[in-house]
Amino acid sequence: MAYDLDVARMKALSPSPLGAPSASGSPAPEPSRPVIKLDHLSKSFGTFQALQDINLSVLQGDVLAIIGPSGSGKSTLLRCINWLEPANSGRITVGDLSLDCSKPVGKEQITTLRRQLGMVFQSFNLFPHMTVLRNVSLAQERTLGRSRREADEVSMGLLERVGLADKAHQYPVRCSGGQQQRIAIARALALDPKVMLFDEPTSALDPELGLEVLAVMRELASSGMTMIVVTHEMGFAENVSEHTMIMADGQILEYGPSREVIRNPQTERARRFLRAVNDR
Amino acid sequence: MDILDSLLMGVTWADVQSWLPGFWNGFIISLEVTAASLALGIPMGFLLALGVQSRRKVLRLASLALVEIGRGAPALVLLQLVYFGLPSAGLSLSAFLAAVVAISWNTGAYTSEIIRAGLDAVPAGQREASHALGLSALDELRFVILPQGLRIAVPALMGFAILVFQGTSLCFAIALPEIVSRAYDIGSMYFYYFPALAVAGLFFAAVCIPASFLVGWIEHRAGAYARR
Numbered sequence: 001m002a003y004d005l006d007v008a009r010m011k012a013l014s015p016s017p018l019g020a021p022s023a024s025g026s027p028a029p030e031p032s033r034p035v036i037k038l039d040h041l042s043k044s045f046g047t048f049q050a051l052q053d054i055n056l057s058v059l060q061g062d063v064l065a066i067i068g069p070s071g072s073g074k075s076t077l078l079r080c081i082n083w084l085e086p087a088n089s090g091r092i093t094v095g096d097l098s099l100d101c102s103k104p105v106g107k108e109q110i111t112t113l114r115r116q117l118g119m120v121f122q123s124f125n126l127f128p129h130m131t132v133l134r135n136v137s138l139a140q141e142r143t144l145g146r147s148r149r150e151a152d153e154v155s156m157g158l159l160e161r162v163g164l165a166d167k168a169h170q171y172p173v174r175c176s177g178g179q180q181q182r183i184a185i186a187r188a189l190a191l192d193p194k195v196m197l198f199d200e201p202t203s204a205l206d207p208e209l210g211l212e213v214l215a216v217m218r219e220l221a222s223s224g225m226t227m228i229v230v231t232h233e234m235g236f237a238e239n240v241s242e243h244t245m246i247m248a249d250g251q252i253l254e255y256g257p258s259r260e261v262i263r264n265p266q267t268e269r270a271r272r273f274l275r276a277v278n279d280r
Numbered sequence: 281m282d283i284l285d286s287l288l289m290g291v292t293w294a295d296v297q298s299w300l301p302g303f304w305n306g307f308i309i310s311l312e313v314t315a316a317s318l319a320l321g322i323p324m325g326f327l328l329a330l331g332v333q334s335r336r337k338v339l340r341l342a343s344l345a346l347v348e349i350g351r352g353a354p355a356l357v358l359l360q361l362v363y364f365g366l367p368s369a370g371l372s373l374s375a376f377l378a379a380v381v382a383i384s385w386n387t388g389a390y391t392s393e394i395i396r397a398g399l400d401a402v403p404a405g406q407r408e409a410s411h412a413l414g415l416s417a418l419d420e421l422r423f424v425i426l427p428q429g430l431r432i433a434v435p436a437l438m439g440f441a442i443l444v445f446q447g448t449s450l451c452f453a454i455a456l457p458e459i460v461s462r463a464y465d466i467g468s469m470y471f472y473y474f475p476a477l478a479v480a481g482l483f484f485a486a487v488c489i490p491a492s493f494l495v496g497w498i499e500h501r502a503g504a505y506a507r508r
Contacts, residue, residue, distance in 0.1 A: 084408055111414050119412035125405035129427050138423060139413035191413065 034093070035060050035194050035226045036081065041090030041101065043073075043080050043250075050076045051087065052250045058195070058243075063227045065237035065258060068247035069273055074230040077247070078197045081228070082117045083110045095194055115143060118188030122200040124180040126172040126187070132159065133168040136187045144191060151190075158186035162216050178209030182216050189220075196220065198229040234277055238262050246270045291475040299466055299479065306462040307483050309376070310448040313458065316380045318441055321387025328392035329399065343392075350389025356450050358382040363454040375456040379448070387444055391437060398433030399425055435499035442491050446484060459483050 034057035043051040051073045058064050066074045079085040080101075081092060087101040094116050099105050126135050136155035140146045146154070159165045162182040164175075172180055181201055188196060198217065202210035214236055221227060221240050231237060237244045237258055244258040246265065253270045254261050265271050331343025350358070362385075363378035373381065402425050410420040452461040463480040467473035 082412055084411060111416070114412060115414040117412070119409075121405060121409065121412075123405050125403075125409035127406065127409070127424055127428075129431070139415060142416070142419045142423070143414040187413070 033060065034058060035062075035095060036228070037091075037093040038081070039091040039093075041077075041080060041087050041092065043076055043085060043087045050250050051080065054090070054250075054252060056245070056252070056255075058226060058228060061224045061226055062243060063221045063225075063229065063241040065241035065244045066228065066230045066247060067232065067234070067237055067244060067273075067277075068253070072247040073250040074247050075199050076250075078119075078199050078228065078230055082114050082119055082197060084119075111143070115191055116194045118185075118191060118193035118196040120181070120184050120188055120196065120198045120201050122203050124172075124177070124184045124204075126180055126184055128172055131169050131171060132164065132175070132183050135172065135183060136190050139187070140190050154190055155186070158189050159183070161189075161219075162186045163212075176209055177205045178212045181205065181209075181213045185213070185216055185220070195226045195228065198227065198231070200230050200232065202231070202233055232277070234262065246273065248273070287474045289472055289475065291472055295472070296475070296479060299462070299476065302462045302465075303459060303479060303483060306457055306459040306480075309456065310445065310451075310458040313376065313379050313383060313448045313451065313456070314441070314445040317383035317387050317444055320380065320384040321444075322391050322437065324384065324388030325391030325393075325395055328388055329395040332392065332396065346385070347389045347392050350385045351393070355383065355386045355447050356453060358386055359450055359454055375451070375454045378454055379451045379456050383444060383447060386447070387440070390440055394436045394440060395429070395433050398431075398436070399429035401432045402428045435495055438491070438495040438498060442488050442495070445487060445491075449480075449484070 037057040038054050041051055041054040041056075042049070054077060066077065068074050076085060080087040081094075083105075086105075089102040092099050092101060092113070094113055097109070097112055097116070099109060099113060126132075127138070130138065133152060133155055136158060137148065137151040140151035140154060141148060144151075156165060156168060159168055162185055164179055164182055164186070167175055167179060167183070172183065175183065181204075185196075185201075201217065202213050205213065210233070214233065217227070217229070217236070218240050227241075229236065229241065239258075241258050243256065244254075244261040245252055246254040246261060248269050253267050254265050261270075262274065265274055328343045328347050331339050332347060334340045334343065353361070359379060359382040362373065362382040363375065366373060366378075406424050406428065407420065410424045415424070448458055449460040451458050452464055455461065459480045460477075463473075463476040466476035
């Protein structure tokens with residue numbers, strides 16, 4: 001399949017999954033250490049246990065796909081990582097920042113955490129009253145303190161990268177869903193995040209528009225961005241992400257190299273889920 | 281025609297013309313009360329809208345009390361409370377000032393609910409996106425929530441402004457010489473109640489009907505950025 005070939009080429013460009021020194025003469029990448037580490041993370045809504053004792057680490061440059069039935073806690077996990085939902089217990093470590101979720105955490109620390117994480121939502125959540133350019137520039141000015149000119153320059157570069165520089169002065173409603181999601185990706189990238197979090201980025205899009213978003217995400221992966229992607233796109237999980245995690249009932253069912261997890265799941269629950277996906 | 285004749289009581293055009301300067305002065309007073317009440321009341325409504333959602337209990341309860349009394353009590357009661365009631369607490373206000381205070385209070389209370397509803401109508405995803413981008417609470421309000429929430433609230437606020445203008449007619453009860461007081465004076469002097477009140481009504485209609493059309497047009501325009 002042409003699609004597979006393309007991905008294979010992309011993969012060749014991307015850093016190796018474990019961050020081991022590459023064979024080429026490029027400067028040795030720093031020794032692999034987790035960019036994101038979750039220890040015993042738990043979250044409940046009332047009596048409903050949404051996440052149970054999640055332990056996970058994601059290495060620099062790694063792309064992790066999280067799949068699983070709805071209600072399994074995938075989105076909640078992402079939302080806990082950037083504190084949109086405060087977890088009840090456990091520890092979140094992003095770069096040098098380590099937060100204990102069972103203790104009260106100050107606003108500044110939450111902001112510091114969020115500035116290292118780029119978030120892309122299922123429903124894009126662009127600001128409809130601002131032009132595309134303002135959407136991408138606003139947070140750079142307000143949270144990074146860049147000047148308007150600097151911010152706009154960065155924004156134009158990013159819009160170029162997602163193929164939408166010509167939309168800079170339009171309003172988001174003038175853009176298709178796929179374009180809006182690519183703008184949302186540019187907006188998240190504008191803050192130079194250490195990790196990009198994607199919460200079902202293509203679920204609200206028809207298959208064709210989804211493809212253009214996936215293409216941008218593939219390019220991002222091949223550029224070495226660390227990514228956690230909650231998705232139902234098995235092709236992306238299998239071919240682009242190094243690791244795949246299957247969740248159910250707030251727990252990690254399976255975790256490992258994508259191909260192994262998807263082709264050869266160990267648990268009956270995971271097999272059932274993957275059968276349902278493949279029968280589609 | 282008999283009924284109309286008996287209602288008009290033989291009032292001539294010359295009579296009406298002789299009333300017009302008085303009505304005009306009353307009209308100006310009504311407009312002044314409206315403008316002052318909106319200029320004070322809408323910012324107050326904005327602060328109250330934020331106040332009732334405040335995390336500080338004292339602020340929240342104080343805001344809630346102002347809103348609930350301002351909305352719960354009829355405007356006529358508020359007017360008389362301020363004009364006739366406050367002097368016993370040592371604070372005597374002119375009829376004009378009393379009218380502005382009472383109607384501002386009323387405006388603040390009602391518009392706080394309109395503004396709160398507008399802010400609440402901004403989709404939750406907008407707040408989440410602001411949080412995810414690390415915007416401060418103030419920046420989120422200033423750049424994301426207010427521009428969208430106020431745009432939602434503007435047509436309702438303008439509709440309420442029309443009601444405020446009509447509400448100034450209650451000021452006849454505290455002897456403020458606005459439009460209805462003028463009509464009342466003419467009525468009690470010559471028994472020309474119907475014709476005088478009809479003219480007063482025309483003054484209100486001349487403002488309110490075009491204003492309603494304007495609100496409709498702005499409502500249409502305000503939603504423009506959300507349409508393809």
